[in-house]
Amino acid sequence: MYAYDELDRTLINERVSEFRDQVKRRLSGELTEDEFKMLRLQNGVYLQLHAYMFRVAIPYGTLSSKQLRRLAHVARRYDRGYGHFTTRQNIQFNWIKLAELPDALSDLAEVGIHAMQTSGNNMRNVTSDQWAGVAPGEVEDPRIWSEILRQHTTLHPEFSFLPRKFKIAITASEHDRAAIKIHDIGLRLHKNADGETGFEVLVGGGLGRTPFIAKTIKPFVHGRDILSYVEAILRVYNQYGRRDNIYKARIKILVHELGIEKFAREVDEEWRQMSDSALTLDHSVIDEVRSRFSYPAYEKLPHMPDELKQAAHDPLFERWRKNSVAPHKVQGYSIVTLSLKPVGGPPGDATADQMDAVADLADKYSFGEIRVGHEQNLALPHVAKRDLPQLWKALDRLGLATPNVNLVTDIIACPGLDYCSLANARSIPIAQELTRRFANHDTADMIGRLHINISGCINACGHHHVGHIGILGVEKNGEEFYQITIGGRADENAQMGVLIGPAVPYAEVADVIEDIVEAYLALRDRPEELFVDTVKRLGVEPFKERVYATR
Amino acid sequence: MTSPLEQKKIRIMGPSVVTANRTWDGAVVYRTSEQGWSTVLSDAAIVSTSDDARALLAESVADDVGAVGAYIAPVEIKEGGVIKPGNLREHIRSKGLTIDLLPA
Incomplete structure (x- = not known):
């Protein structure tokens, strides 16, 4: 956990008063x-179809149990008893009253939570790997750098009126769980040949109506220089980014139009002028931020405790353990x-009672810490293996032990037309129907890793471009239709999915997805070949044929 | 959402209402013929000509404290004068979510 200092607390409280x-x-x-x-x-308050929507930041996806309880309180006291975890480590409340928002913000501020820069043309919540600090093989805890960037960019006047919103994600693991290649800036922490810690810097990624995978602009920027380098990128963007057309205002368009080489030269020129500036981080600054992260006092525990050996006889527990x-x-x-x-639930939603209960379980089993991932799930990052059987029973009672992580029913979905004023079509009922179709866990296990992502409009909050199967809602003559893409992915090998053919009506979407999955099962080389690998090997044609031959 | 300014160029194709979100809580509201707002669609003032629609919209936009983001929305007049939303978006705004909030 990160402990805010007096400056942070003052900043947040002043913002509430304002x-x-x-x-x-x-x-x-x-x-x-x-x-x-x-x-x-600027305080995360949108106006949606039915009400104001309030988006609260969860920096780098880390929450304390105390903070999660306070989110539950906000859901219960000011909303309708639930919240929606988003694809960028935020939580959204859908029914909040403007007149009560200052009180909600004040309640959140007491536990160090805020909604600054969760909207608007500024630097958004800096996101990271939800397993940061605990993943084996990680170079370093990326949240330290996320926090440095958060501090530097929060209310920074130069970054408060950018041409368009700006998103940064950081990972420190080989396997990218933070989807850095679809961010305006993606940072991959690694070590160079001399053993120094720094970043591969990627720029110009993003989804929406003009999707791009980020390109590497610098293979290695030393950690001490990361602030100045990021600021150099932002300065070039601030200077040349388009402000005349909202659809061409993101940095991805600038990078695309200039070309990565020319863009990189512009950034280097800017950076050269900033070298050895006050933005160069000395060890004391980094160490100060590092020191404010507290880590659990782990016990020395056996790799395979007796409790786990005994529980392994229970097939339901084993299914969950292997999956989650x-x-x-x-x-x-x-x-x-x-x-x-x-099964049948809105993806990413949690009730206030569930949030309170997870907070209690975090206190009991995870040193009071909870994580939020961009896949719209939660995580307890420090669970002793001996406690897994008891934790599973408790989660199962709460409806939070569905063994479907990374499987076909672990669907990412935006709120869609049920909530969102931008949406053209509904997302959630499509997801709900798909979870019912694939509710059988044996079937889902047999299918293997398969990510379905659903967006209700081209803005792509449901990351449909990078779903193994992507579903995009569009409107045709007043009716909901859905375009289907396959072969996308958001990890270290990120790529956009390929459209398989004409959009299909609402009522046929689940049938189409079933056809695609059945085609995959028939076409895969072996059970271990993942859906995306089969698509990569064969292309979209066999799937297209299967879907449209009878339609 | 089409802005009121753009809607000035739009001719309505059938019976329409002006809808918005109430300022203090964001609730869906409809402009009434008494120059107020109601959360009930059947209370809405119905307009059938483009001129009337523009006039109702102009009056609604002027009430910035009462409601936000006013725009013209189509409705259907059913048998017995029952007013129904004219498209899915307005149906959802009027009737609420189409989904189950809890798992089946």
Whole structure:
């Protein structure tokens, strides 16, 4: 966990006071909506179909049990008893009243949570690997660098009015769980030949109506220089990024139009002028941030405790353990993913009661710490293996032990037309129907790793471009239709999926997905060949043929 | 959402209402013929000509404290004068979520 200092606490509390005054003036008519809109957006407040939506940041996906309880309190006191975890380590409340928002912000501020820069054309929540600090083989805890970037960019005047929103993600593992290649800047922490820690810097990734995979702009930037290098990128973007067309304003368009080489030269020139500036991080600064992260006092525990050996006789426990429990860097401990994808449930939603219960379980089994992943699941990062059987029973009672992590029913979905004012089509009911179709865990296990991502419009909040199967809702003559792509992925080998053919109507989507999965099962070389690898080997044609031959 | 300004160029194709979100809580509201707002669609003022629609919209936009983001939305008039939303988006805004919040 990271402990905020007095400066952070003051900043957050002052922001609450400012927003309380702004809301008061808006409700009295002193501020018009045009004047107020940017102020509310700067505090994560959108206006959606039915109500205001309040997006709260969970920096680098790390929460304390105390913070999660407070989120539960906000869900219960100010909303309708639930919240929605997003693909960028935020939580959204869908029914909040503007008049009560200052109180909700104030309650959150007491535990160091805020909504600054969760919207607007600024630097958004810096995201990271939800297994940061506990994943075996990790170079270093990437949250230290996420926090340095968070501190530097929060309310930074130069980055508060960018051409468009700006998103950074950081990973420190070989396997990218933070989807860095679809971010404006992706940072991969690694060591160079001299054993120094630094970053491969990628730039210009993003989804939306013009999707791009990020390109490497610098293979290695030393850790001490990362602030200045990121700032150099932002300065070039701030100078040349388009402000005349919202659809061409993201940095990905600038990088694409200039070309990565020319863009890199511009950045290098800017960076050269900043070398040895105050932005160069000395060890004391890095160590200060590092020292504010606390790590558990792990016990020395056996690799295979008796409790685990005994529980292994229970096939239901074993199914869950094999699916949802991952190795930890410390012997005797595990990382446990809590699926927020129950059969028939809205992906990523958690009730206030579930949040409270997870907070209690975190206190009991995970040193009071919870993580949030971009796949819209939670994780307990420090669970002793001896406690896994008891934890599983407790999670099962809460509906949080569905053994479907990374399987066909672990669906990423945006809120879609049920909530979102931008959406053209619904996402959640498509996801719910698919989870019912593939509810049999044996079938899901047999299919293997398969990520379905659903977006209700081209803005791609459900990351449909990089789903192994991507589903994009569009509107045709007032009806919901869905375009299907296959072969996308968001990991270290990120790529965009390929469209398989004409859009299909709402009622046929689940049938089409079943056809695609059946085609895969018939076509795969061997049971271990993943869906994306079969698509890579054969292309989309066999799948296209299967789907459209009878339609 | 089409902005009120753009909607000035749009001719309505059938019966329409003006809808928005109430400022203090964001609730879906409809402009009434009494120059107020109601959360009930059947209370909405129905307009059938483009001129009337533009006038109702202009009056609604002027009430910035009462509601936000006013725009013209199509409705259907069913037998007995029952008013129904004219498209899926408006149906969802009027009737609420189409989904189960809890797992089946």
